[in-house]
Amino acid sequence: MTTLAEKKRLNRVAEIGCIVCKRLGYEGTPAEIHHKRAGTGAGRRANHLLAIPLCPEHHRGATGLHGLGTKGFPKHYGYDEDSMLAEVRKLLGEAK
Secondary structure (H helix, E strand, C coil), rough: CCHHHHHHHHHHHCCCCCHHHHHCCCCCCCCCCCCCCCCCCCCCCCCCHHEEEEEHHHHCCCCHHHHHHHHHHHHHHHCCHHHHHHHHHHCCCCCC
């Protein structure tokens, strides 16, 4: 179950807008939450601290993270989930 603090943080992440669109110069594109799946497996909840805001296309679309895959996405855009996550944390004023 998601705590109130986690929900508030996820809302703050979503308010950033799509991090890929932002890098492409399109500020404020509505975002949904992508959870980096590091260290999780079937039945394990993804860590909400690993949340990245992505618009539907950059999340689930053909040119998105799930469409291109975790290897194809960095080849296409030149950056990966870790890079986007670091930017999100910086924008939120969090360490690391």
